[in-house]
Amino acid sequence: MAERGREFYKMCGSGNDFVFFDARDQAPGALETPELIQRMCARGTGIGADGVVFLERSAAATVGLRYFNSDGSPASLCGNATLCTARLAVELGAADPSGFTIATDAGVMAARFRDARPEIDFAPVQELTADAPVRSGAAERRIGYARAGVPHLVVEVPDIEAVPLASRGRELRFDAALRDGANVNFVAPGPDGAWYMRTYERGVEGETLACGTGAVATAAVLGAWGAADGPATTIVTRSGRPLVITRGAAGRGPSLAGEGRIVFVGRLREVE
Numbered sequence: 001m002a003e004r005g006r007e008f009y010k011m012c013g014s015g016n017d018f019v020f021f022d023a024r025d026q027a028p029g030a031l032e033t034p035e036l037i038q039r040m041c042a043r044g045t046g047i048g049a050d051g052v053v054f055l056e057r058s059a060a061a062t063v064g065l066r067y068f069n070s071d072g073s074p075a076s077l078c079g080n081a082t083l084c085t086a087r088l089a090v091e092l093g094a095a096d097p098s099g100f101t102i103a104t105d106a107g108v109m110a111a112r113f114r115d116a117r118p119e120i121d122f123a124p125v126q127e128l129t130a131d132a133p134v135r136s137g138a139a140e141r142r143i144g145y146a147r148a149g150v151p152h153l154v155v156e157v158p159d160i161e162a163v164p165l166a167s168r169g170r171e172l173r174f175d176a177a178l179r180d181g182a183n184v185n186f187v188a189p190g191p192d193g194a195w196y197m198r199t200y201e202r203g204v205e206g207e208t209l210a211c212g213t214g215a216v217a218t219a220a221v222l223g224a225w226g227a228a229d230g231p232a233t234t235i236v237t238r239s240g241r242p243l244v245i246t247r248g249a250a251g252r253g254p255s256l257a258g259e260g261r262i263v264f265v266g267r268l269r270e271v272e
């Protein structure tokens with residue numbers, strides 16, 4: 001394999017995990033083919049991850065990234081991968097933690113570190129509706145939709161543990177009413193005033209332990225439902241690690257703060 005020996009960073013954003021390559025001076029080559037992305041992301045036979053990220057130079061920002069889901073499909077934005085990119089950029093000395101910018105396929109995002117945690121600024125959420133054009137299922141109170149760089153359905157349920165996520169998530173993910181399909185986020189109020197979320201993720205085609213764009217979309221839909229009107233919304237992810245969405249000033253998008261952690265550094269050998 002031509003990429004044998006290539007260094008990678010295994011990173012985690014609240015349980016959403018990724019294989020990162022520093023592609024600023026070494027092009028990805030075959031690493032960005034769907035076949036190799038799928039093999040690297042495979043749990044058990046590969047490295048195991050929800051997606052692959054290439055850190056790149058950018059004429060428009062401090063650094064750039066390109067994101068691929070574990071099935072090899074590209075996505076215009078991944079919130080947790082962008083939080084991880086912020087961490088890696090500072091770790092590599094490519095960014096000043098007090099403030100820098102990250103170019104994504106959904107646009108350039110401002111980033112900074114607050115209390116040692118990365119925070120990124122989203123563009124205003126698009127296509128927000130409190131009543132998505134899909135039929136509610138059993139024990140589903142309401143369904144909204146928003147595009148936070150990528151499309152998301154948001155389904156309120158009374159009990160987050162009782163959600164038939166694999167079956168119902170897949171059904172909604174491919175609902176014919178949604179042009180590009182969508183990620184599906186189930187959300188339920190917690191006893192502590194936070195909201196608990198589980199996600200069936202497009203391009204992973206299964207549950208992931210956290211979804212950053214999903215948390216931003218969920219906060220926007222909760223606001224549209226009148227269920228979250230404070231300056232900040234805390235979303236407890238399936239890993240138990242919180243994501244915090246802070247409302248933007250008038251005309252500006254929200255900010256997302258969360259985890260961006262380097263778990264280990266490795267070198268590719270045989271990815272079969």
Ligand SMILES: N[C@@H](CCC[C@H](N)C(=O)O)C(=O)O
Nearest residue numbers: 075078079080150211212213
């Ligand atoms: N988990 C990611 C979302 C990544 C993109 C998504 N799978 C899609 O294809 O829409 C996040 O943290 O936002």
